[in-house]
Amino acid sequence: MELDPDEVFADDEDELESASYQGKEATKELVVYLVDASPKMFSTTCQSDNGDDESHFHVAVSCIAQCLKTQIINSSYDELAICFFNTREKKNIQDLNGVYVFNVADREYLDRPTARLIKEFDYIEESFSKLIGSQYGILAGSRNNSLYNALWVAQALLRKGSTKTADKRILLFTNEDDPFGSINGITKKDMIRTTLQRAKDAQELGISIELLPLNRPNEEFNASHFYAELLGLEDDDLNQFMPSALMRFNDLKNQLRKRIFKKRKVRRITFTIANALSIELNTYALIRPTVPGQITWLDSVTNLPLKTERSFVCTDTGTLLQEPPKQSQSYKNEDIKFSSHELSEIKRISTGHLRLLGFKPLSCLKDYHNLRPSTFLFPSDEEVAGSTCVFIALHKSMLKLKRYAVAFYGSSTHPQLVALIAQDEILTGGGQVEPPGMHMIYLPYSDDIRHTEEVHTYTGGTAPRATDDHVKKATALMRRIDLKEFSVCQFANPALQRHYAMVQAMALDEDEVPEIADETLPDAEGMARPGVVKALEEFKLSIYGENYEEEVDLAVGGKGNALAKKRKAEDAAKESTNYDWSELADNGKLKDLTVPELKLYLTAHSLPVAGKKELLINRILSHLGK
């Protein structure tokens, strides 16, 4: 019997997830980067973005380096191996010729990425010829087949982990579209057959093979020579293959550093539509603020992690409290004590599930009815068969009648009224943009809503209202500065990206932190377009008239404020002459004065007046030089 430590230690949550019916969701990705290191990869070059020539080998390697740096942040639990073929040296488990698995210390061949791997891989090009060497492995007369060997090694590396939980892939980088071109006859046929069989075997084991071809100058990579069959491409796919492969190449290089969360339901809830009619839903967190990873406190001497211990100490007796203490609220000069049981009883006002209360037109949901990020609901037939059908029926009716549902969500800590908005599926060429289902929006209570816009009223009903002309200028402006294709998630979080860059620089001992562009700044170029400038100017003119600058200065009140301050200081100076400060200080009598009296001195000498009395006295003493 084999004991898989992964299984014994797996979180309960993972167990549940794998048992879930929701299709098979792989929880882990295992990738082998297979890089052709034949001399051809070094000799052919292509133009890089900035016009320099770079070898195909460089293109492939830098693409992988970029992937690693992204992956270590996005999904550091995914495992990978880097493997070169057509090499002089060999290093692999099966001891096959022409295949070299690149690795660093403290790491298995197929393992999580580490800082060391990334760092050493950055220098691979310099050390390559010495350490690994390039040598084309498929030659007439020899029985060697380096491509076959490479696929075999990759397949062996990917034996780890079951296909149920892991998504296994081989990414193949090459510029050779006809690997067996140099040989002829029966040997060639035989080699092609065995290589294809090897690939087929791998695919049958649940490993997908992806080809990332590099175009030689004046000669497009022709997949139909050999690779079409290996990848199982039919006619139509074949035409589509090159453009999509190139796109994929770019995607790989330009990935956003973004922590990837595995799809996982937050909880399973029961949605009661009416008495004795309850369906089952799963909730998902589709939108949540991403924060820089958790902080681990380290000992700065040894850089070893520390563990935190929290203890409750009774201030009266100094004894350590074992169980969580009771809690109290001071009320009518008394401490009213609550046990944790009583507190949770107070919060338990409903059965703990979602309960339908009714429907309202979408216009009833105001923009200020929001408190927290929404939660996504999707039906599940796992426990209650038929749930999906009921859900879809309601979903369709709500969309058709433009209604949202109001329900009470009785969670144990945050029982709350919620709005359920039906969202239809939105698909674009790239795939699903908005999944079908309902979004649960947490509604505020009257206690949570403030009437702050009514704080500053214009008594007598004279609040300024824009005239039609003003509005016309405003709409003209809006037409000019229109973000047509705006989507909420088009900006990367600049602080988070800076954080990731910083951590990467520290981990890899890079000399400087790469500058991260702040995408959230306004588009200065676009704003400077004559049409926009004119529309802005007209809007300004219609509202402020000719004297915009003066109006703004006046409103900021810079001058007025300074004047008031000056007058105050003069007054204070006058008043403060009534006291003999140095004598008071000498006799220690400053503490007998009141705070306003002390402040007279401070304002008169334009010192800060903030702080407690003691601080004020100290400030005066130090100003007096005592």
Place this chain on the structure above:
Amino acid sequence: MARNKEALLLLIDVGPSMHTVLPEVEKVCSMLVQKKLIFGKYDDVGVVIFGTEDTDNELTNEVGGYEHVVVLNHLKVVDGDLIKVLEQLPRGTVDGDFLDAIVVGMDMLIKKFGQTIKGKKRLCLITDATHPIKDPFEGTKQDQVSTIAEQMFAHGMKMECIVYRGQQDMDGNTSVIEENDILLDIISKMTSSRKVHVENSTSLLGALRTRNISPVTIYRGELELSSEVKVLVWVYKKTSEEKFPTLKKYSDKAPETDKLATHEVKVEFEYKKVDDPSKVVPPEQRIKGYRYGPQVVPISSAEWEAVKFKPEKGVKLLGFTDASNIMRHYYMKDVNVVIAQPGNMKAALAVSALARGMKEMNKVAIVRCVWRQGQANVVIGVLSPNISERDDVPDSFYFNVVPFAEDVREFQFPSFSNLPSSMLPNNEQQEAADNLVKMLELSPTGKAECLQPDFTPNPVLERFYRYLELKSRHLDAAVPPLDDTLKKITEPDSDLLSHSKPVIDGFRKLFELKENPKLKKSSRRLLREKPSGSNEERDDPGNIVDAEAVNFIEHASSFKVEKIGESTPVQDFESMMLRRDGADWVSKAIADMKSIIMQLVTDSFEGDNFQKVLECLIALRKGCILEQRRILLVSTSFLHLKMSC
């Protein structure tokens, strides 16, 4: 005396037509006083009731008139006794005259405070306003009310009106009701205060602001349309969750005789070395580490400070876009309101023009905000227009935070159209669903919207404060059940249900639901999301029934196990883990279990013990999870095990 001292005078109509809702009035007023006892201990509160048989007020004594108005509680600093007064409001016998009550109330406020505490004098009128007020000696009622409103304004008083209109009283006296509404509108307009209508008792509980929070701006500065055009704005919070009160930890360790005991609990955090828990690492020797793959990278705060993202304070417009581009579920946080700088007419005009333009074109504005200098990050948000319905309130914007690219998780879900047809509703079922949605309408035409967030109180807070008051009187009172008014928030309205019974029954008949009993048992437990950010939903672990933990405790046998035997290692281990009569038992249990497992592995013949080993391992793991801190120790023991396999 507190700086923000406020004086509040409750004017409550207790006439016969109000009797049905007086229980709710009593509750909402007691709640208000309770919150004042906690959050505004120095505020003054007075209570005037009208519509009573008796008359008892100073104005009657001084000038006569003002009958059926009784001063129940003079303006004085709040105390607990006031709650008792409010909990049992006398029921009146005559139809009240709210104007008389207002005048009596104003007189009380002026006599006590004169021109002081301007803007902090509040009147709160709760009435149904269905009965005519007396005709004045001279002039019209309108003139009289205007004079009163002017006086109110001159003395810096505000008046909130809560007009209760139940369903029953729409008979005949509509002209009176209309007249009263006009009169009350005059006051609300001239003194810039709120007047709300409520139609049911639940809304009544939510209509009165029971806690007065003075608004604080989170930003004062420019809204940059471009580098050339800037509008001065202030930003306030529009919604902000009123949290369950933070309670103080209470220690009962001090002897009862100690009268000076503070009963306070200090929470101490200690950072210890993992390999040597006896050593406490001082704060200056600690450094923050961040994960990078399997490693943890130490970064000192000084290094951090040098490179960290430091945006400049300001609110910049990025552009306008169609409102439909921003879907409602992308709103991330509580909502802010952006108003023009008060008193700045031109800025107000600019905000008004933009808001109205946006409304007309169905657009929203995308803005980039840094509220404070030194803020750690920028916020991308959307401004949507808030066109004011009241003439004295300027137009403004609502501001909602939208997510960054990193915040959106792209999970794929199956298309409904791809599901097997057995999972899709047929036409008949779809029609039943349509009918259900139409039937359970909460905002029927011609009637007030039910469960409007603006008028729905938080039932948990209501319950907490009621229980607090109860406990202050009887120390060991039990948590009271949710009353019927609050149940209307958590459960569907019974009237609506019985009204739409045929539709619901029809719906239920058409859909077949079957429970899958097998799964029900095995995976009963609810999943909790791992907190990955501070704003994740959190759940009280105590409330999620942890089946395993319960089992664990059930296993605990009455006798005390001192050694783990080979025959029943799992049971022995669990019992030992539960021994709380000495701190060493847990460590001993784990150590013993470890050696038992090793022994079983070594002794095993062709794997015959492995089933048992696995059981032991699982028990050991469960135990370690419950004990949290020992996990590391056990992991190392696994390594041994793996090697010997």
